[in-house]
Amino acid sequence: MFRSSIVVVAVLAVATLLLACTDTGVSTASCAFVVGDGQGGRDAKLHKIVYPGQKVNKGENENVSYVPCNSRNYIVSDGTVKDANGNVVGDRTQLITATTKKGVQIELAVTAYWTLNQSERAMRNFYNVCFKYQCASKDDQAGTANNSTPGWNDVLGENFGPALERAVKLSVIKANDTIWSQRDPGEFKALADNISAAFADEIRATLGYPEDLFCGSGNSTWSDPDKPGEGTFTCTPVRIVVDDVQRGLVRADESTQGAAEINTQRLKNAEALYGPGAGYWLALQDLIDKCKAAGTTCIINLGGATTGPAVPVPVTTPTAPR
Secondary structure, X not given: OHHHHHHHHHHHHHHHHHXXXXXXXXXXXXXXXXXXXXXXXXXXXXXXXXXXXXXXEEOXXXXXXXXXXXXXXXXXXXXXXXXXXXXXXXXXXXXXXXXXXXXXXXXXXXXXXXXXXXXXXXXXXXXXXXXXXXXXXXXXXXXXXXXXXXXXXXXXXHHHHHHHHHHHHHHHOOOOOXXXXXXXXXXXXXXXXHHHHHHHHHHHHHHOOOOOOEEEOOOOEEOOOOOOOOOOEEOOOOEEEEEEEEEOOOOOOOOOHHHHHHHHXXXXXXXXXXXXXXXHHHHHHHHHHHHHHHOXXXXXXXXXXXXXXXXXXOOOOOOOOO
C-alpha cells in the first residue's frame, strides 16, 4: 500500500511538472521572447528567442511575448488613399518635405519594405528597444492584426519614421530639379537607392546599436530557410520606393534660389503658351492674384492705352458653410 502511494505521488508530480510547462508553436509570421517572470527573487531577463514555426517550451516561471517577424512596410502618404474597408492606408499621413540641390522644396510619398533582423544578437538588442515601448504582445497576433500593438506603432513612429525622414532629406539635397519637373521613374529609383543607403546609417545612429535591427523584407533570410536560428541570417538593406514627388508651396516673389528656379520653369512653360510676350502675361496674372489677395476690386487696362477695355477684377468673398 505504501509503495502504491509513492507511485501515485510520483505520477502526480510528473503530471504537475508537465502542466507547468507549455509546448505551443509560434506562427510562421512571428518570433517569441521567453523571459523570466521576475517573481520571488527570480530574474526577469530574456532567456531565449523562438523563431517562426518553432515550438515554445515555456517553464513555470517564464513569460512569453510575440513580435512580427514577417515582411513589413512603413508607408508615408498624404492620407487620401483608403483600403477596401475605408481605412486610410499608411503609417504616416503627412508627406516628407525636403529641399533639392537648387533649393526647391518638394514633398515625397515613400514606402519602406523591411523585416526584423533575426540574428541572435540583433533580436536581443531589439528586445531592449521593444521593452521600452511594450511593443510585444502576449498572444501571437499573426493573421489577426497588421500593426501588432500600440507599442509596436510607437517603436516605428519614434524611431523608424524619423530616421527615414532624415534619410530622405539627406538624399534629396543631392537631387536635381528634374526629380519634380520631369518625374522620371529612373530618377525616382536612383533617389530611392540613395535613401536606402542613408537610412541604414540613420537608424543605427537612432538606436545606438552597431547591428542593423531592420533588414530588407523577402530577401533577408537564414542560411537554410527551413531551419531558422541555425547558421547565418543574411540582412539585406531596407528597400525604399519613392511613390510620388510633388513640388512644395513656394511663393513666386520669394528671394530664394528655389523660387528663382521655379520662376524660370514657370516662364519656360508660359512661353510655350503665349510666345515671346509670356513675361507680360505672367505679370498680368500675378497682378490679378494680388488684387484678389488684397480684398479690393481692381480695374486693369489691357494694351497700355487709357481708352482701352477695362477688365474689373472682382473680389470673391467666401460664404460660410450652411
